Amino acid sequence: DGGITQSPKYLFRKEGQNVTLSCEQNLNHDAMYWYRQDPGQGLRLIYYSQIVNDFQKGDIAEGYSVSREKKESFPLTVTSAQKNPTAFYLCASRTGGIAKNIQYFGAGTRLSVL
Amino acid sequence: GENVEQHPSTLSVQEGDSAVIKCTYSDSASNYFPWYKQELGKRPQLIIDIRSNVGEKKDQRIAVTLNKTAKHFSLHITETQPEDSAVYFCAASMHSGGSNYKLTFGKGTLLTVNP
Numbered sequence: 001d002g003g004i005t006q007s008p009k010y011l012f013r014k015e016g017q018n019v020t021l022s023c024e025q026n027l028n029h030d031a032m033y034w035y036r037q038d039p040g041q042g043l044r045l046i047y048y049s050q051i052v053n054d055f056q057k058g059d060i061a062e063g064y065s066v067s068r069e070k071k072e073s074f075p076l077t078v079t080s081a082q083k084n085p086t087a088f089y090l091c092a093s094r095t096g097g098i099a100k101n102i103q104y105f106g107a108g109t110r111l112s113v114l
Numbered sequence: 115g116e117n118v119e120q121h122p123s124t125l126s127v128q129e130g131d132s133a134v135i136k137c138t139y140s141d142s143a144s145n146y147f148p149w150y151k152q153e154l155g156k157r158p159q160l161i162i163d164i165r166s167n168v169g170e171k172k173d174q175r176i177a178v179t180l181n182k183t184a185k186h187f188s189l190h191i192t193e194t195q196p197e198d199s200a201v202y203f204c205a206a207s208m209h210s211g212g213s214n215y216k217l218t219f220g221k222g223t224l225l226t227v228n229p
Binding site for chain 1: 120123148150219
């Protein structure tokens with residue numbers, strides 16, 4: 001389970017505020033992902049990055065932004081443009097080599113709106 | 115893009131019975147199908163996966179079957195135990211252009227094993 005650290009565990013956002021979720025990994029994985037989880041909706045992809053300084057939009061990128069300045073870090077910013085940000089956010093990273101499809105998840109950040 | 119449908123959304127079984135969860139996918143190019151288990155408030159954890167070059171894979175009480183022609187795959191849990199109670203997600207890996215290895219997830223199945 002270790003190797004992918006998300007912080008904080010709980011986060012509260014005021015209306016009109018941007019908040020940033022942290023994701024750090026020490027697994028030397030090239031690819032990293034952000035998912036949003038809502039009850040009964042499964043995991044939906046927000047953004048992903050396959051290498052440093054490169055990232056692509058997922059299925060629900062509107063209202064979110066990311067950066068990938070270091071291999072170990074992939075922070076997600078939930079902007080004020082995201083009108084329904086309350087959800088459980090999961091970060092994942094992916095192995096390379098033969099088992100290159102396998103994604104490992106962090107423990108998640110639960111974001112709520114005040 | 116890829117679409118993954120998962121059924122049932124909830125499943126309740128008696129301890130010792132078997133449980134089967136089924137998923138269908140839409141993109142015939144998908145060739146990797148993992149299953150994740152998520153206990154309440156915890157992170158999803160990979161429990162088994164299968165690649166399109168095999169039809170079945172087993173790991174103790176867990177097995178996954180794949181039918182590429184019909185584009186569906188299933189998770190089978192035998193001799194269920196209360197600790198198997200969790201939400202289970204299937205996923206399919208869609209490759210596009212430079213093989214992005216994006217996973218598309220089903221909506222999950224809440225499995226409850228009653229003692």
